[in-house]
Amino acid sequence: MAIFTLSHPRGSREAEAFLQDGARILSAIPVVRNFEVLHQISPKCDFDYGFSMEFENQEAYEAYNAHPSHQSFVQERWETEVARFQEIDLVN
Amino acid sequence: MAIFTLSHPRGSREAEAFLQDGARILSAIPVVRNFEVLHQISPKCDFDYGFSMEFENQEAYEAYNAHPSHQSFVQERWETEVARFQEIDLVN
Numbered sequence: 001m002a003i004f005t006l007s008h009p010r011g012s013r014e015a016e017a018f019l020q021d022g023a024r025i026l027s028a029i030p031v032v033r034n035f036e037v038l039h040q041i042s043p044k045c046d047f048d049y050g051f052s053m054e055f056e057n058q059e060a061y062e063a064y065n066a067h068p069s070h071q072s073f074v075q076e077r078w079e080t081e082v083a084r085f086q087e088i089d090l091v092n
Numbered sequence: 093m094a095i096f097t098l099s100h101p102r103g104s105r106e107a108e109a110f111l112q113d114g115a116r117i118l119s120a121i122p123v124v125r126n127f128e129v130l131h132q133i134s135p136k137c138d139f140d141y142g143f144s145m146e147f148e149n150q151e152a153y154e155a156y157n158a159h160p161s162h163q164s165f166v167q168e169r170w171e172t173e174v175a176r177f178q179e180i181d182l183v184n
Contacts, residue, residue, distance in 0.1 A: 003180060042181035050182050088095060088180075089134035090142050 003040055003047040004085035010048055018081050022051060022073065029067045031060040047086065095132055095139040096177035102140055110173050114143055121159045123152035139178065
């Protein structure tokens with residue numbers, strides 16, 4: 001998962017577009033399971049949103065990282081619209 | 093969820109005891125759903141573990157926070173064995 005804050009104001013049309021486009025583009029990558037757009041509400045955490053997804057194994061995660069849809073989303077949207085973020089990779 | 097790092101070394105008997113006791117004590121609180129002990133593996137994130145759980149609604153979350161088992165776990169174990177942590181509260 002990644003938790004992040006956008007350069008757009010919360011609730012703005014641009015923020016909603018980013019969240020919707022991210023969900024549409026990233027959840028369509030075949031190895032991605034259970035994609036969720038989340039809102040971060042703890043006042044003790046300085047991020048506004050989360051994208052959460054699951055991968056079957058390390059190979060699936062690497063296929064996601066290398067997938068053209070992920071790469072272009074990162075370059076065209078993430079790097080231009082995300083003000084700050086924290087990546088968190090969890091295994092059980 | 094909370095991501096955290098313990099004052100004990102990774103893989104130590106004390107670290108394992110903390111994770112197991114946390115899972116046992118916190119998952120037994122009736123409002124807690126889908127409790128998971130997780131290991132954080134991203135080199136870009138400076139925490140080693142995660143405790144993840146779900147709540148039906150805000151009332152359930154507040155019941156958890158106020159529950160004696162949670163309160164005593166925080167005072168007796170969390171405050172003495174956790175070196176640093178980040179709370180993250182996500183809603184969809």
